[in-house]
Amino acid sequence: MKLILLILYFAVLIAIGLYCRKHATDVNGFVLGGRSVGPWLTAFAYGTSYFSAVVFVGYAGQFGWKYGIAATWAGIGNAVIGSLLAWVVLGRRTRIMTQHLDSATMPQFFGERFGSRPLKIGASVIIFIFLIPYTASLYNGLSRLFGMAFNIDYSVCIILMAVLTAVYVIAGGYMATAINDFIQGIIMLFGISTIIAAVLKSKGGFMAALDGLARITDETVSTAPGTFASFFGPDPLNLLFVVILTSLGTWGLPQMVQKFYAIKNEESIKKGTIISTLFALVVAGGCYFLGGFGRLFSDQIDVAANGFDSIIPTMLSGLSPLLIALVVILVLSASMSTLSSLVMASSSTLTIDFLKEVCFRKMDDRKQVFSMRILIVVFIAISSILALIQYKSSVTFIAQLMGVSWGALAGSFLAPFLYSLYSKRVTKASCWVCFLFSSVLMVANIFFRSSFPAIMQSPINCGAIAMLAGLVIVPVVSLFTPKPDRKLVENAFACYEKKTEVAQKTALGKV
Template sequence: MWHYVFLAVYVAMIIGIATVTKKRIKGVSDFLLGGRNVNPWMSAFSYGTAYFSAVIFIGFAGKMGWSFGIPTMWIVVGNTIIGSFLAWQVLGKKTREMTQRLGASTMPSFLEKRYKSKNLESLTAFIIFFFLVPYSASIYKGLNFLFEGFGISPMNAYILMAALTAIYLYFGGFIAATLADFVQGCIMVIGVLLMVFFLGSNPEVGGFSGMLSNLSSIDPMLVTPINEASFIPIMGLALLTSIGSWGLPQMIHKFYTIKSEKAAVSAKWVSTAFAFIITFGAAYIGTVSRLFYPDAASKAAAGLTSPDMIVPKIMEIALPDWVAALILVLVISASMSTLASLVLASSSVVSIDFVKGRLKTDLSDKNTMILMRLLCVLFVVLSFILAIVPNSYVLSLMALSWGLVSGCLLAPYFLGLYWKRTTKEGVWAGITSALAIMLGGAYYFGINSVYMPAVGSLAMIAPIFVVMAVSLITKPFEREHIDYIFNKK
């Protein structure tokens, strides 16, 4: 019954957060940006919980950790250093300063102001909405086996997760999401540390040294830092999930909201520590899972027909009941945090960049906030429907979304912050190249190919050089516009 106790406490906390933060919402800035006054610890936890969803504990740990062992630690290195530390170091302060000065509250609105293009704003808003909503549906996927292990109907769990997310977003917007992220982040850290401790103490694992020797006896490749079998899938996934955070709107949104440029320094270190704990824990859990099921035959004998079943099964047989129940809340917390970030990103581009920006509807601040609240609820419902209705097309969009969205946005955003010579024509060429690489790779290799993470990484990196090359041969912006964008005075 532990899981019912923990779930009841968790639901009560979320309802309490929605109630308390409702009174703090005075306008669109509060609802979408937290008044640009979020303290560094909350910013860091909000960034981390949006970064790492339940997929890292279920799909990633069960598939990559079991298959490759120690080499999955390269993903820990990438996510910690590139995806967290360098993201805050390079983008944090600059994004906060420039978006506040230009009055940009979303990624498309920043690109519109930076490149003087309403068409660019509309296209990027469409890309964000079209690919992030199906991606939000994936947050529900892979949790079925975990819920069933606790005797909970997956449908009931989906409804609970969607309802709680909709409630605290509707009433408290980003302020509620940030406070919830902090609570959920604490749950994630405690849960991961407990899982690592109890699994490491299990006789099947035998501590760190025992883990290495036992893995080596199964297959020496499992303890080789990098090898021929793991190089492409591991490095491709490490780059995809590390560099990808630099161009995803739900991640960049955290930089807009931080209290000050100085606070970004503190947030950088907190976020880096959080990323290391979560990613190391997930990689460790996946790696030791191989000791419980050494080969495909042992998995089949245990009825583990999907990689998503491995971690839930290990929780059932190797963790105390109360720890397993806490991990259940951990997974729901991770899912809700990522879902809330995706929903806020999607609702904001529709209300700010499409309704007000493209349709030029003269909405008051109050009506804009009402629209955003309704859109948050609508997008949660839409993601829920997409999650429960079997649809291979939606699953394909989900698999493409990370590389495609970040590939289209990273180069225009990053170069827009730092390189004055970037032109509108260069940006259009970069977006076109990202679409061509990602869609072409999916067509050539197949959506489920082990090469797709590498294709996604290429779709994010190559457009940077495309944008630079085309910008150098096209007409630059006039001096007045460049001064307006980059002159802090």
């Protein structure tokens, strides 16, 4: 039954990829789906790109073990800050200005917004480098579940996921990923709800499970009784950093922000905001809520020997074969949707913002699309090899790789992108300082972690601090560096003043 479900699932994904070939004939169609993607597809594409095996297996297991039921705050933060506020603050303005500047990627936006070719190239290099470790982390979480369900070798899992994702992304581009994301999102919503109910039922129901969690003590974490069933858990400060990194981080991730480029119209933004928020509340809230009960299975889990990534698979190993099949497809859906989003962002950035800008200035649309398809294969191959190396090395936790990647990307881009949409005073120099500060900080955290202050030795905390620092760096540096070209800035912001007619139900006309 597991194999039949998987084969049907794979067949649907590939069929959609082949069907969407007609939408992927030029750069606008391949990268943005012709900027005509509706609210449901955009909202689900945003949500499924947000949550993957990294969240379900890595973060839910690790933070549920550390903070207990309070880890659910991370899921709530993902819904409110990472989805609702992201759509409200960034959605409309991103769609308007990126279309006005004719930019299909985040580096292209920076290049056009500040009239700077080097800034565009610098941003594209950061994206390509730091998306790779994030992609590698997706394979690890998936391998744990495939190993539990099918006893399949880790390398087979990587090859299977890589090849299938490559096929439908290369064939159908953004539109294929958006439609597949919608299907994968439905599976995620149904799957997480079913799995939570089954796991809690195995422990006597919600109240019995909560009571059991309250009776667990770990003096190495906290001496307070019932801390793992408490409102804020044993370590509220570090939990806050988790919420900041996993929630605010989406505002600066190119593969997330790019979803706003492609949305169809005003009505789609309004509906998409609601759909995306509810999706995040169920999926992210459900993942962290489930992980919060991990210590109830402590008699079956050896974290010291197998790492935090073993917690969720162990919790699910006692479910029925049908439910385990659902779990595998759930996490496969989450991981493949995120992987497709990452490879699209990376290949489009490297082609449009680096190769065309530096090497092949006269590259036409057809050649750009061909280049993106080749780079998708290259990017997936590199991340697959890194995943195998990482599996055999001392870096065993999914959260470490994702923390470094998110910290560098969101730390580099969140503040420059946000301020550039709203302020005319942002300077090119402030963007460079923010880029360099976050990238260098996260690279240093990899190699010199023990030399960092205690609170910054965790990549999670370090990444959150990089993002918050950027929000200060950009306005401060902008005050002391040469002002941007006035004509360039006025041209960029002219799009917000453009007159447009709306129905009277939206705005009252003059008497």
